[in-house]
Amino acid sequence: MRASLFITCYNDTLFPETGRAVVALLERLGVELEFRSQQTCCGQMHANTGFRSEAFSQAKRFVRLYQDAEAVVVPSSSCVAMVREQYPGLFEELGNEALRREFAALLPRVYELSEFLIDRLGIEDVGAWFPHRVTYHASCHGLRGLHLGDRPLRLLRAVRGLELTPLPNLDRCCGFGGTFSVKNGDVSSAMLATKLEDVLGTQTEFCTALDNSCLMHMGGALHRRQAGIRTIHMAQILASTEASPAEIPA
Amino acid sequence: MSTSGYHPDLDPASAPPFPKAALPVLNNMQLRKNVAHAVDVIQAKRGRLVAEKTDWQQLRAAGAAIRDHALENLSFYLQQFEERCTAAGGVVHWAADAAEARRIILDLLRQEQADEVIKIKTMTSAEIQLNPYLESAGVKVFETDLAEIILQLGKDEPSHIVVPALHVNRGQVREIFARSMNRPDLSDDPQALTAAARSYLRQKFLTVPTAISGANFLIAETGGVAIVESEGNGRMCLTLPRALITVAGIEKVLPRFQDLEVMLQVLARSATGERMNPYTSLWTGVTPGDGPQRFHVVLLDNGRSSILKRETERQTLRCIRCAACMNSCPVYRQTGGHAYGSVYPGPIGAILTPQLTELHHAQSLPYASSLCGACYEVCPVKINIPEILIDLRAQVTDQERRQTRRWFDPMYLGMRAANFVFASAGRFHAAQRLGRIGMRLFTGKDGWIHSLPGMGAKWTQSRDLRGLPQQTFHEWWAARDKAAGKEAQ
Numbered sequence: 001m002r003a004s005l006f007i008t009c010y011n012d013t014l015f016p017e018t019g020r021a022v023v024a025l026l027e028r029l030g031v032e033l034e035f036r037s038q039q040t041c042c043g044q045m046h047a048n049t050g051f052r053s054e055a056f057s058q059a060k061r062f063v064r065l066y067q068d069a070e071a072v073v074v075p076s077s078s079c080v081a082m083v084r085e086q087y088p089g090l091f092e093e094l095g096n097e098a099l100r101r102e103f104a105a106l107l108p109r110v111y112e113l114s115e116f117l118i119d120r121l122g123i124e125d126v127g128a129w130f131p132h133r134v135t136y137h138a139s140c141h142g143l144r145g146l147h148l149g150d151r152p153l154r155l156l157r158a159v160r161g162l163e164l165t166p167l168p169n170l171d172r173c174c175g176f177g178g179t180f181s182v183k184n185g186d187v188s189s190a191m192l193a194t195k196l197e198d199v200l201g202t203q204t205e206f207c208t209a210l211d212n213s214c215l216m217h218m219g220g221a222l223h224r225r226q227a228g229i230r231t232i233h234m235a236q237i238l239a240s241t242e243a244s245p246a247e248i249p250a
Numbered sequence: 251m252s253t254s255g256y257h258p259d260l261d262p263a264s265a266p267p268f269p270k271a272a273l274p275v276l277n278n279m280q281l282r283k284n285v286a287h288a289v290d291v292i293q294a295k296r297g298r299l300v301a302e303k304t305d306w307q308q309l310r311a312a313g314a315a316i317r318d319h320a321l322e323n324l325s326f327y328l329q330q331f332e333e334r335c336t337a338a339g340g341v342v343h344w345a346a347d348a349a350e351a352r353r354i355i356l357d358l359l360r361q362e363q364a365d366e367v368i369k370i371k372t373m374t375s376a377e378i379q380l381n382p383y384l385e386s387a388g389v390k391v392f393e394t395d396l397a398e399i400i401l402q403l404g405k406d407e408p409s410h411i412v413v414p415a416l417h418v419n420r421g422q423v424r425e426i427f428a429r430s431m432n433r434p435d436l437s438d439d440p441q442a443l444t445a446a447a448r449s450y451l452r453q454k455f456l457t458v459p460t461a462i463s464g465a466n467f468l469i470a471e472t473g474g475v476a477i478v479e480s481e482g483n484g485r486m487c488l489t490l491p492r493a494l495i496t497v498a499g500i501e502k503v504l505p506r507f508q509d510l511e512v513m514l515q516v517l518a519r520s521a522t523g524e525r526m527n528p529y530t531s532l533w534t535g536v537t538p539g540d541g542p543q544r545f546h547v548v549l550l551d552n553g554r555s556s557i558l559k560r561e562t563e564r565q566t567l568r569c570i571r572c573a574a575c576m577n578s579c580p581v582y583r584q585t586g587g588h589a590y591g592s593v594y595p596g597p598i599g600a601i602l603t604p605q606l607t608e609l610h611h612a613q614s615l616p617y618a619s620s621l622c623g624a625c626y627e628v629c630p631v632k633i634n635i636p637e638i639l640i641d642l643r644a645q646v647t648d649q650e651r652r653q654t655r656r657w658f659d660p661m662y663l664g665m666r667a668a669n670f671v672f673a674s675a676g677r678f679h680a681a682q683r684l685g686r687i688g689m690r691l692f693t694g695k696d697g698w699i700h701s702l703p704g705m706g707a708k709w710t711q712s713r714d715l716r717g718l719p720q721q722t723f724h725e726w727w728a729a730r731d732k733a734a735g736k737e738a739q
Binding site: 057 | 269272282562580581585616618622623624626627648672673675678685698700715716718719721724726727728
C-alpha cells in the first residue's frame with residue numbers, strides 16, 4: 001500500500017509533530033509513504049473567507065499535484081471537507097471541464113486519517129499505547145462534513161492504557177471557524193469559553209481531535225488559563241507505543 | 251401603546267455590523283443565560299420528537315422537494331392562488347416592496363375606518379416595519395401573541411422568530427406587566443402572568459373589529475391560507491373581526507392542500523418540539539355569516555424575486571420559519587437575536603437579510619458563523635446554510651475588493667499575500683522561515699505567544715499561540731530522506 005501525505009499548510013508550519021506521528025503510525029502499519037514537497041494549502045481559508053478565485057488556484061494546484069497518487073492521506077478533517085464539499089462547486093462555477101474530470105478521478109482516493117485507517121486499511125487496533133485519561137472533541141467538519149461517526153472513538157478505544165471520557169455536547173462547535181476567530185473574535189471567545197467548561201469538566205489529561213485547528217483554538221485558551229488539560233492530535237496518540245511514546249511538547 | 255415600535259437596531263439599513271452589535275449582549279450575562287436556557291430546552295424537545303420519526307430524513311427530503319417545486323413554478327402557483335382566493339371572495343394585492351405593502355394595508359384600514367387593529371404575530375409585518383408606520387398614521391396596533399405583548403409593552407425588540415421574547419425571563423415579564431398594566435401585586439407565577447395577559451387581551455378581541463395576520467402557507471390549489479400557533483390568540487383574530495388583512499411573502503405558497511401533510515409534520519417538530527401545534531387555522535376566502543366578511547391578502551416581494559435568480563441562494567426561500575437553525579446555532583446561543591440587526595436573526599437571518607437588501611446592507615452577517623453546519627443538519631427543508639453563507643461571503647468580497655479603501659485593509663492584504671505565498675512551495679517555505687524569525691519577537695520564554703498586535707490581538711484576547719517550531723514538517727522529511735539516502739550508500 002502506497003500513500004501520499006498531504007500534511008496541510010498549518011500542520012507543516014505549526015504542528016510538525018502531528019506530521020511526524022502520521023509517518024510513524026502509517027509506516028508501522030506497513031504503508032509506503034511519500035511526501036510531495038510542492039504542496040502548500042488546500043484553499044480552505046480563502047474559500048471560507050470569500051476569496052473564491054484565490055481558493056480556486058489553490059484547489060487547482062492540489063488536484064494537479066496529486067492526480068497520480070494511489071491515495072492521499074490528510075490529518076485534518078476540515079481540509080478534507082474543503083476538498084469534498086467545496087471543490088466540486090468551485091470547478092463547476094469556473095467551468096473547467098478537464099479539471100473537473102481530473103478531480104472526479106482523484107476524489108475517491110482522498111482520505112481523512114481515521115477514514116484511511118478504518119475504511120482503506122481496515123484496521124481499528126493500530127497497536128498504540130497511551131496510558132492517559134483522554135477526551136475526544138469531534139470537529140464540526142469531521143462530524144457533519146465527513147460523517148466520521150464513531151470511527152475516531154473505535155480507534156481510541158483500541159489504544160492500550162487509554163481511559164476515554166466522553167465530552168458532553170460533543171456536537172457543539174468550539175468557535176474557531178478559521179478567520180471567524182478574528183473577524184468575530186469576541187463571539188468566538190465566548191463560544192470557546194462555553195466549550196472549555198465541558199472540556200475541563202471531563203477532568204482528563206488530554207483533549208484530542210482529528211483537526212489541529214480546533215485544538216490550536218482550545219489549546220491556546222487552556223494554556224492561557226494554565227489549565228491542567230493539554231491538546232494533542234489523535235495521530236500522536238495512535239503513533240504512541242511503549243517503545244516510542246508520544247512526544248508531548250511543553 | 252405609545253411606542254412607535256421602530257427599532258433602528260433591527261433595521262439592516264441602520265444596524266451596526268454584527269461583531270459590534272454582539273458586544274453589549276456578550277456583556278449581558280442575564281440575557282445570555284436566558285437565551286442559552288431557552289434554546290437548550292427547545293433543542294432537547296425537538297431532538298426527542300425528531301428521533302421518534304423513523305422517516306425524518308424522507309420527510310426532510312419531501313419538504314425540500316415540495317418547496318423547490320413551488321419556487322421553480324412560483325409565478326404559476328401565485329397566479330393560481332390569486333385566482334382561487336378571489337373566486338372564494340378574497341381580494342389579492344401585490345406589493346413590490348415594503349413601502350407599497352404598508353401603503354396598501356393603511357389604505358385598507360382607512361376603508362374599514364379602523365383606528366385600531368389587532369395582530370397575530372407575523373414576521374413579514376415586522377420585516378416591513380408595519381407597526382411604526384401604522385402608529386404614525388394614527389392607527390393603534392395591538393399585538394395579541396403573548397411574547398409580542400411582552401415586547402410591545404416592554405418597548406423591546408424581538409430576538410427570535412418563533413419565540414420572540416425568549417431573551418426575557420419570567421421575572422422580567424412580571425415587571426413589564428406590573429408596570430404597564432398597573433398591577434403592582436402581580437406574581438411571577440406563569441399562570442398569573444398568562445391570566446393578566448388574557449384579561450388585557452379579551453377586551454381587545456371583543457372590541458377591535460379589524461385584524462392583521464401573516465401566513466405560514468398559502469395554498470395555490472384552494473386559494474386558502476394556513477396559520478399555525480400555540481396560544482389561540484390567532485384563532486380569535488382570524489374569526490372574531492369583521493375584516494382580516496393577511497400579509498405574506500410570495501415564497502409562502504404551496505402547490506396543493508395535500509402538501510400540508512409534510513409541512514405541518516416537519517414544522518411543529520422543528521419549531522416548538524411538538525408532534526402537532528395546538529392551533530392550526532385554515533380558511534379560504536370569505537364564508538357568509540361566518541368569520542371575517544372582508545378578507546385581503548397582500549403578497550409581498552421585497553427582494554424575494556432577486557433571490558430566486560441564483561440557484562444556490564434560491565434554497566433560502568424554502569424556509570418555513572421554524573427557527574430550528576437558530577436554536578441549534580452556537581453563535582446565536584451566545585449572542586441572541588438582536589445582534590443580527592434584523593427581524594430575522596440566527597443562521598437563516600444571516601443568509602436572508604443580506605439577500606433581501608440585495609447586499610446593500612448587512613454585509614457582516616454572512617461572516618457571523620463558524621460554518622459548523624449545525625443549522626443545515628436540523629433544517630427541515632434542507633437549506634444548505636453554510637454553502638449559502640460561503641457564497642454570500644464571496645459576493646461581499648467581490649463587492650469590497652473593488653473599493654480602494656480596502657486595498658490596505660489588513661484582511662485583504664493578508665489574503666492576497668497568502669495567495670501569492672501558497673502559489674509556490676518555494677515562496678511558502680520562505681514565508682515559513684521569515685515567520686519563524688518574525689514571531690520570535692512575540693514569543694515568550696515559555697515558548698508561547700501571549701500577545702499579538704493588529705488582527706492577531708483578536709486571537710490573543712482569549713488564547714495563547716504556541717511559538718513556531720524550529721523545524722517544519724517538510725524540513726524534517728527532507729532531513730530524514732537525506733539521512734536515509736546516506737545510509738543506503
